[in-house]
Amino acid sequence: MKTLKKLLVCLLLCLGVFAFTGCGKKEVVVGILQTATHSALDDAKEGFIESLKAKGYEKAEFVVKNPEGDPTSMNQMATELVRKSDIVLGIGTPAALALQSARDSEQIDLVILFTAVTDPISIGLMDDATKPTDITGTNDMNPVADQVDLIIELVPSIKKLGILYKVDETNSLVQANLAKEQAAKKGIEVVVRTVSEVIEISAATTALIQNDGAEAIYLPTDNLIASNMPAVVAVSDEKGVPTICGEAGMIESGGTITYSINYKTLGLLTGEMAAKILSGIPCSEVPSTSVDASGIEVVINEEVIEKLGLTVPQSIKDKLNK
Numbered sequence: 034m035k036t037l038k039k040l041l042v043c044l045l046l047c048l049g050v051f052a053f054t055g056c057g058k059k060e061v062v063v064g065i066l067q068t069a070t071h072s073a074l075d076d077a078k079e080g081f082i083e084s085l086k087a088k089g090y091e092k093a094e095f096v097v098k099n100p101e102g103d104p105t106s107m108n109q110m111a112t113e114l115v116r117k118s119d120i121v122l123g124i125g126t127p128a129a130l131a132l133q134s135a136r137d138s139e140q141i142d143l144v145i146l147f148t149a150v151t152d153p154i155s156i157g158l159m160d161d162a163t164k165p166t167d168i169t170g171t172n173d174m175n176p177v178a179d180q181v182d183l184i185i186e187l188v189p190s191i192k193k194l195g196i197l198y199k200v201d202e203t204n205s206l207v208q209a210n211l212a213k214e215q216a217a218k219k220g221i222e223v224v225v226r227t228v229s230e231v232i233e234i235s236a237a238t239t240a241l242i243q244n245d246g247a248e249a250i251y252l253p254t255d256n257l258i259a260s261n262m263p264a265v266v267a268v269s270d271e272k273g274v275p276t277i278c279g280e281a282g283m284i285e286s287g288g289t290i291t292y293s294i295n296y297k298t299l300g301l302l303t304g305e306m307a308a309k310i311l312s313g314i315p316c317s318e319v320p321s322t323s324v325d326a327s328g329i330e331v332v333i334n335e336e337v338i339e340k341l342g343l344t345v346p347q348s349i350k351d352k353l354n355k
């Protein structure tokens with residue numbers, strides 16, 4: 034009888050350990066650092082959390098921090114997250130870089146995921162997108178050439194394109210250069226203005242139009258600009274100048290037209306990557322990726338189109354119907 038009791042106790046202990054291990058796998062701490070508040074980054078965060086929960090991590094503790102672009106707060110929050118998380122996500126380039134720096138400074142063995150980062154290689158997050166080590170994620174390189182072509186379709190007479198972005202935003206510089214290349218191919222002159230802070234946006238927009246003669250303004254997926262679209266469109270709408278934006282959320286905030294990645298889809302993809310890594314698949318086997326063509330859409334602001342007195346050509350309407 035004693036032997037039987039011992040066997041039962043051992044069996045129960047084994048089952049307990051098994052159950053704890055199985056459930057514990059799902060009870061992880063997921064740290065999320067979001068660069069700032071604007072719709073694209075919000076959508077990416079929502080998609081990421083939704084995806085992980087759908088993969089069985091509904092019991093995960095999601096610790097979300099948002100420094101609203103402040104570098105000092107960003108670094109402090111990054112350090113807090115890497116210290117207490119099982120995996121971390123950086124939404125936007127500044128957040129991803131802050132997590133990388135904090136992890137390396139703290140010498141913690143931790144996988145970092147990123148999303149809404151345009152070029153992870155040029156900024157030093159990865160050496161090879163197909164061969165990650167301990168950092169991987171999804172990039173939001175938008176179809177810049179197609180976006181420039183879209184504004185030409187909307188304004189066929191355009192001769193000069195303005196570009197506006199934050200001076201130290203590396204992702205924006207990459208997109209601006211791509212836009213300049215495409216505009217040059219189409220015989221369109223480009224004028225560029227950069228800003229350092231919010232209070233400069235209105236004046237820079239005015240200068241692009243009044244001083245530089247921009248007939249349309251290209252706005253990349255720049256965190257500062259995207260978070261402060263009203264400062265741009267208050268000027269551009271008044272002057273009758275359309276804006277071609279890097280992503281759909283900027284259209285919701287008053288932009289004119291875009292050919293955009295769906296950021297929730299981007300977040301969903303990143304969540305699937307996180308689930309793989311948390312399940313035990315090595316980060317090295319989860320290469321960086323992005324949305325495919327089905328995750329890109331034309332978005333127009335009908336109200337602004339009407340205000341500016343523009344007519345949407347059939348070629349663009351056909352893209353809307355796809």
